[in-house]
Amino acid sequence: MLDNKLGITDPVELARIEEKLSKKKALELFESGSLDELDAGTFEALARIHQHLFEEIYDFAGKMRNVNLAKGNFRFASVMYLEAALKIIERMPQSTYDEIIEKYVEMNIAHPFREGNGRSARIWIDLMLKKELHQVIDWSKVDKDDYLLAMERSPIKDIEIKHILKKALTDETHNRELYMKVIDASYYYEGYTMYKVEEL
Numbered sequence: 551m552l553d554n555k556l557g558i559t560d561p562v563e564l565a566r567i568e569e570k571l572s573k574k575k576a577l578e579l580f581e582s583g584s585l586d587e588l589d590a591g592t593f594e595a596l597a598r599i600h601q602h603l604f605e606e607i608y609d610f611a612g613k614m615r616n617v618n619l620a621k622g623n624f625r626f627a628s629v630m631y632l633e634a635a636l637k638i639i640e641r642m643p644q645s646t647y648d649e650i651i652e653k654y655v656e657m658n659i660a661h662p663f664r665e666g667n668g669r670s671a672r673i674w675i676d677l678m679l680k681k682e683l684h685q686v687i688d689w690s691k692v693d694k695d696d697y698l699l700a701m702e703r704s705p706i707k708d709i710e711i712k713h714i715l716k717k718a719l720t721d722e723t724h725n726r727e728l729y730m731k732v733i734d735a736s737y738y739y740e741g742y743t744m745y746k747v748e749e750l
Contacts, residue, residue: 552665554607572603572669576733579603580726585673590681591644591653593636593662599677600663600670603733608665615664624705626661635660647719650678651712655704672732680723689731691718 551561558564579585579602588595601612614633619626627635639660642653654675661667676686692714700710722728 552608555609556607568604568607568666571606572666573730573733575603575606576669576673577726577730579673580729585677588677590674590677591640591642591650593640595677596657596662596670596674599673600666603670604666610664611666614662617664619661619664622702624702627659632660632662636662644678644682647679647683647716648712650675650682651715652708653678655701655708655711658701659705669733676729676732679719683719684723685719685721686723686728687715687732688718688720688722688728689734690728 551559552564554564556564556567558567579599584602585599588598597612597614604611614636616629618629635656639653639656642656643649644653654671657671657674658667663670672687672689679685679687696714697711700714704711720728
């Protein structure tokens with residue numbers, strides 16, 4: 551159970567409130583135009599997205615995690631090397647579709663936040679695609695199960711996730727409904743019982 555600003559102690563209730571509030575905050579980002587002011591592809595942009603989405607819920611919003619995380623048999627980047635890893639990822643090229651997806655995969659491996667990585671990173675990848683290619687992903691065309699399996703396999707082989715997301719590209723970069731699919735609960739896999747946590 552994550553400590554939260556709302557004093558919620560039931561994980562199911564916390565997940566429900568978190569979804570509701572993060573959707574509201576995601577819409578604010580879109581409608582205010584502040585997303586377009588971020589430096590696409592940087593960790594600072596990702597951190598600002600994360601902070602905005604979760605600042606009403608968690609003290610750690612926008613801050614690098616201070617615990618090691620694993621999901622299943624996969625361990626995300628160690629806290630000891632996280633800051634260095636983020637600097638390397640930030641310097642990765644992002645001028646082509648393949649480069650952007652590769653950068654997205656590496657950021658998923660880094661998993662810089664205690665919670666909310668998936669939602670924040672999907673907004674982040676769309677920001678890169680919009681800036682570099684004038685396209686975004688229509689997440690309503692991305693099958694949830696195919697996406698999750700492809701992301702699990704992406705650290706070894708990223709061809710699947712590249713194929714799945716490429717089929718869902720659209721030039722409707724200012725479509726509010728498409729944008730809101732990025733934060734849809736059916737696409738995140740960050741359940742509270744899914745992580746193994748090692749306190750430092």
